[in-house]
Amino acid sequence: MSDLTRRTAAELADALAAGETTSVELTQAHLDRIAAVDGDVHAFLHIDGEGALAQAAAADARRVDGKPASSLDGVPIAVKDVLATKGLPTTVGSKILEGWVPPYDATVVTRLREAGLPILGKTNMDEFAMGSSTEHSAYGPTHNPWDLSRIPGGSGGGSAAAVAAYEAPLAIGTDTGGSIRQPGAVTGTVGVKPTYGGVSRYGLVALANSLDQAGPVTRTVLDAALLHEIIGGHDPLDSTSADQPLPALVDAAREGASGDLTGVRIGVVKELGGEGYQPGVLARFQDTVDLMVGAGAEVVEVSCPTFVHALATYYLILPAEASSNLAKFDAMRYGLRVLPENIDSPSAEDVMRATRDAGFGDEVKRRIILGTYALSSGYYDAYYGQAQKVRTLVTRDFEAAFTQADVLISPTAPTTAFKLGEKLDDPLAMYLNDLATIPANLSGVPGISVPNGLADEDGLPSGIQILAPALADDRVYRVGAAVEALHVKAWGGPLLAQAPTLEGGAR
């Protein structure tokens, strides 16, 4: 194949191992692709061509020595701008961190570097990961490669669009309420939210600490598993990281690729479907359920009654934690500093106020206010305390459901990609995008979104979400890879092959 950018990460790794290409060559190919299409897509906030090529050259040198650092040594990657990268700007999509260059690497980034993956750059996101469309980025929205007038999902729209537009074979996303999975669904790519604690959060600029989780953004399930095994596992710098080995994820993905689901019990979550879901999304979901039954799966309907409260619960816990996390952005030590007008000798407090006013966008301010309110004395029990109780109930619903099924499935997002600007003035409509993905974050269970065909009414991608019990991430890979294989067989190729060619593209 002439165009290196269209190959999967696993294929690129094989080509590198076989000496058919070099990391410098394929890194350059992706940088060229970025130069050609990112003006339209705007997946990247920062591109580090020089650094990526230097890392590629080092990877090539290791190959020559016969000492590759990992299975993906030399395969380039894009990193969501929420992860601290030493020497590379990290803005978290916010003006308040414009120009900040971290003096340290997030653990995920350290592991990528140690594994030899050249970092192409940092991808766009909703400011502080607050949003489902990437429109809340302070640096302008990312465009969906399927239709540039539409949103790529969010908050990790940049990572999903970069992978969908063949600007990177792999990317890192973070998922607090669906920010990996929902962009995956609306861009026709794969996204995995690992078990909470499965991937270190050290260096991940926290949105909501008890919900955040970094994970792979890729075009295939196998690629996600390969990447997950590199970034996952215990980290002593993150007290909440699980102190146990990861399950064999790549093996699970390879096993699932046979497409056989004999004996696998699949639970369709009654509460995650129906009203509020686009008919085309539901139709494709039913198609896949039928394919799974055909592949030997035992499909049952399960009920998780508390999931209907998940969204409300989420919008108390998230803003509460975020309001406290975002207090550190005060102009004292790093990032933006704005001196207030009309004050001769401003106090530290005046500078904090002016900086936070100028540096935070409206959605961020909205959630700081919500969270501050929810934690206030006299309201804590009614809001934050109550939300934590519901969270426990959501976990119990999951536990009960997982006695009936090995994995649970639902549409990943209720709709396909909407038009840029369409929901910008309606926060509640925007929040509904994460209806199906939020329960997994509240409970900490792992989930994957796999491309699930195009909705009839708009011809845009939809996704299927597969959830497994905590620490059983291998199940989402096993079943995800099977669904992917069944689809490729049914469609004659991956969904992304049906995406329109981008203007600047060399496809």
Added chain:
Amino acid sequence: MTDTLVSFDDVLAAYDPALGLEVHVELNTASKMFCGCATEFGADPNTQVCPTCLGLPGAMPVVNGKAVESAIRIGLALNCEIAEWCRFARKNYFYPDMPKNFQTSQYDEPICFDGYMDVDVDGETFRVEIERAHMEEDTGKSLHVGGATGRIHGADYSLVDYNRAGIPLIEIVTRPILGAGEKAPAIAKAYVAQLRDLIVALGVSDARMDQGSIRADVNLSLAPKGSDKLGTRTETKNVNSLRSVERAVRYEMQRHAAILDGGGSMLQETRHWHEDTGITTSGREKSDADDYRYFPEPDLVPVAPSREWVEELRGTLPENPTQKRARLQVAWGFSDLELRDTVGAGALGLVEETIAAGAAPQAARKWWLGELARRAKEADVELVEYGVTPAQVAAVQALVDAGKLNDKLARQVFDGLVAGEGTPEEIVAARGLAIVSDDGALSAAVDNAIAANADVADKIRDGKVAAAGALIGAVMKEMRGQADAGRVRELILEKLGQA
């Protein structure tokens, strides 16, 4: 601005004080509470910092196990219950020297709770109940440059040193101390002093009040005598010497009473303590409704010390202070009064260490409660902070015991020690303080004294031996004090036929 004060007796005639003490103890762990940074005191500003203690975006805390161990040992020594499961919480407020704009502390789940300490005041025991002892991190330190007061108001600019940010603290909070009456100031001081001794014995902190490794906040309120309701309290922050604890309580009692007598009402506020003038000034208003929006720290897992570990730590506790005193009194042969005075002067530990370094008990007591106590009082510092160590005192006493120094010369050695002139031996040599035991030199001086004081000499020859003192004084003067007075006396009596 001068506060009106009521005499202490008048305060007591009309009011009952309620006292509360919050003591922050900086632990002496090698690394900080939530990161691996060093904790050394006095390092160059912002050299002991990392992403975590600077609050950089993305950085996360990890609990220092050694700090948890110290917290549990402090709790056990204070007769506290140790939580089987507890969490850290975020205390949210904005301040430039607080890197994250929240302090990682503990809120409704402290690691230690429901304890007490028996405090000795003038031979009586007073039980101070401990509500809680919890773990938290220290803030950075602001330096306000320009302006007259060193406070933020009027400063040209401020500098922040984050070396202290994240140093582990244990905050020990008493329940309201009621019924102390006139003894309130003394109880406050004795509590902090005994707590400090305990911390020293546990070895969990440098326990230097002058360096801020122990900081006391004094809460005080007055209620009309016989009232069963507590009055409005003030919280005097960072009272950094034992003497100041006593003075601050006394001052606030007198200030409160003046306001209440005048028909005024107390403002619930923090107060700044001024060591130099001995007064407090208004800090910031502090209402019970101050809203720190506490919630459990989501970046940390709960702390759940096993009962086995707690019992293991209980086995490492130093001797109970009351039992220890009884044991030492017998071992040293001190009278009740001598022991009480020693404790009251804050010298128990000093005397103990001096004896351990080789001095006789009475000699150790004499130096610390006499000469050194007087000097510390003159210098307006605590005895322990005066600048002479127990080992030095023992070395001085050893020189006295060897006949190389007398008490008067020893005082000059202490001058040298405070001035940092070296060891006692070095100071004796450098200052030429050694006693002259050469009988030739002494004999000549005695002859001179007899010749110059013929009338006194005659009296002695006539048997009035008591008159020898005048001649001894003359000899000592000639020898500039560097003579053994006993030997001088012997020589005088010998020469005048009275030996």
